[in-house]
Amino acid sequence: MGYEKVHGDQLFDGQVFHGNNIVLIRDTRSGKDSIVAAAEAGEDIQYVPGLIRPGFVNAHCHLELSHMKNRSFPESEMNDAMQNALEEMKADGIVAVGDISNSAITVPYKRSSGMHFQNFIEVLSFSEANTPARLLHYQQVLDTFLMAGLQSSNLTPHAPYSVSATAFEHISKTTANQVISIHNQETRAEDELFRTGGGDFLQLFEQFGISESPFRTTGVSSLKSYLPYFNHGQSIILVHNTYTTREDIEDTNATQGNPPSPTTVD
């Protein structure tokens, strides 16, 4: 063999559509793909109905929460739900997943999935007092992933309103030049917390017995309050961005590659 040849009704290379008079040839030894005119592609060409394209990337998934999809979640259904979610993603043409993990329960499913997983071990740490214990816990979760051979795994912050300054610093130091992810500016209250120290988040903190904002009031948006922590070449996937403003985006672009010192927020 050595070569696999396929053509479809349309071929998309990730940037350009090539039409149907074209053949994708894969060298099965090197894994290298070539796009060749049908007249020059030779024999043994397999027709695949529909569009031929690169695999999709699901940049934000919570595989371990799959059982909550239909809002009925006895524990016994969790494993089936994770397996079903993997099958669904595969059927959708997804080949790589950025997955938020609070525990290691997804490890066996990821190992046998045949998909690439970038595992974001999500740190939640509201108070400075609990931060050392929380970081120890999440490091153990991370170690479980690494020891299982899932090397694309690192710590990641949950959200600006749920990660202490010390935890942000620890995550930043341990993720130099890696990809991280954070739930950003999902609600208006998130910005208000950092701008004024008040707003609806205080009710959430009260449930944890915390009477005032555990975070420094910076007078600027949540994004601008935490972004300076990540000054070690990280690429950051910002999730939600419901209340991200033009100013936030312009300031973020302006500081790209040259972030301000983290001392501005601690």
Ligand SMILES: [Zn+2]
């Ligand atoms: Zn999420």
